[in-house]
Amino acid sequence: MSENTQIRPFRIDVPQADLDDLKDRLGRTRWPDEIPGAGWEYGVPVAYVKRLAEYWRDGYDWRAHEAEINKYPQFITEIDGQDIHFLHVRSPYEDALPLILTHGWPGSIAEYLKVVEPLTNPEDPARAFHLVIPSLPGFGFSGPTRERGWNRFRTARAWAELMRRLGYDRYGAVGNDGGSFVSPEVGRVDPEHVVGVHVTQIYSFPSGDPAEMANLTDEERKGLEVLQWFYENKMSFNMVHSQQPQTLSYGIFDSPAGLLGWNAQLFGEDVDDDFILTNMMLYWVTGTATSATRFYYEDARAEHPKEPTTVPLGLAMFEGDFVSMRTFAERDHKNIVHWRSYDAGGHYAAHLRPDVLAADLRDFYAALR
Numbered sequence: 001m002s003e004n005t006q007i008r009p010f011r012i013d014v015p016q017a018d019l020d021d022l023k024d025r026l027g028r029t030r031w032p033d034e035i036p037g038a039g040w041e042y043g044v045p046v047a048y049v050k051r052l053a054e055y056w057r058d059g060y061d062w063r064a065h066e067a068e069i070n071k072y073p074q075f076i077t078e079i080d081g082q083d084i085h086f087l088h089v090r091s092p093y094e095d096a097l098p099l100i101l102t103h104g105w106p107g108s109i110a111e112y113l114k115v116v117e118p119l120t121n122p123e124d125p126a127r128a129f130h131l132v133i134p135s136l137p138g139f140g141f142s143g144p145t146r147e148r149g150w151n152r153f154r155t156a157r158a159w160a161e162l163m164r165r166l167g168y169d170r171y172g173a174v175g176n177d178g179g180s181f182v183s184p185e186v187g188r189v190d191p192e193h194v195v196g197v198h199v200t201q202i203y204s205f206p207s208g209d210p211a212e213m214a215n216l217t218d219e220e221r222k223g224l225e226v227l228q229w230f231y232e233n234k235m236s237f238n239m240v241h242s243q244q245p246q247t248l249s250y251g252i253f254d255s256p257a258g259l260l261g262w263n264a265q266l267f268g269e270d271v272d273d274d275f276i277l278t279n280m281m282l283y284w285v286t287g288t289a290t291s292a293t294r295f296y297y298e299d300a301r302a303e304h305p306k307e308p309t310t311v312p313l314g315l316a317m318f319e320g321d322f323v324s325m326r327t328f329a330e331r332d333h334k335n336i337v338h339w340r341s342y343d344a345g346g347h348y349a350a351h352l353r354p355d356v357l358a359a360d361l362r363d364f365y366a367a368l369r
Contacts (some may be wrong), residue, residue: 010074012066014285026057029257049261056277065278078157083139086134093118096128098168100159104177105238105292106263108140108282109133114354128364138291140282145291150300156185169193173367176200187311196312204328215327223323241296249290259289269345314338314364318345338364
């Protein structure tokens, strides 16, 4: 059967019955016990999740956030057998450079809402962008994945096809979190059309070569210490997603409090409650809590290219986020042309520091247009 390449307009309209059911489930949550005074030592504290759950049930206004997303044109198209949902916001400046912006887990398209206006409609037409913001396969309104194999590489090929289908023959690929895995692969699979890749993390790790370790800077050694701490204290989600996503699914698919506790562990306390809950809603109302975690399972079993990427690569690294280490990055990417660090912003810089990220994107792509 041939693939349906039609691009269909889409608008979010969650049935009220689904919202009523969510409120009812939140109100009937059976809260677990915990060790008194343990804080975050054993995992996400009950008080943290309970506070968010109570706000989700009684204060959070999904309809307002639904309307905010619906301000932007949305579409769905089938690529490689999978529905792909995306925002497509064209700049008023016709000659703007197209960008495809990719989120990760436990984020969503909501990560990028605050950069839409500054990127599409700046004062200087020469620094404007057309934006394509897709929901990863298995996330949000792209719907659950129905077959094996939706890893970063298959996603990158789908993104190249999406941009081709939209008529863009020169574009940039931008990513955060899982998007920082996907976007460099978009450059790898479509180098004739990708002018440059911009990410907020370069996930390159030690190869085990003693000579490589000997060349580390003091800053990179501190970065390794942070990475080791994260591995020892916060990496459980990655192991579970990569090994047992279906086992986890019973706790996060049926229980909104379970979804909130599991997914909110990596948001931290820098972002606002509405941001956390809007991301949660995009998993809950679409039934994609399970399929999103499968991305890790598929990626862990994918065959990874051994050659470095060659498309121009830029990094904007924000304080409080993953510490990218150039010694390792230059092994995996042979054309790093932009490397900047910022003293605030955290993991969700597009939400917390949209002005800074937008400016960094403009600077990076200015030299590549």
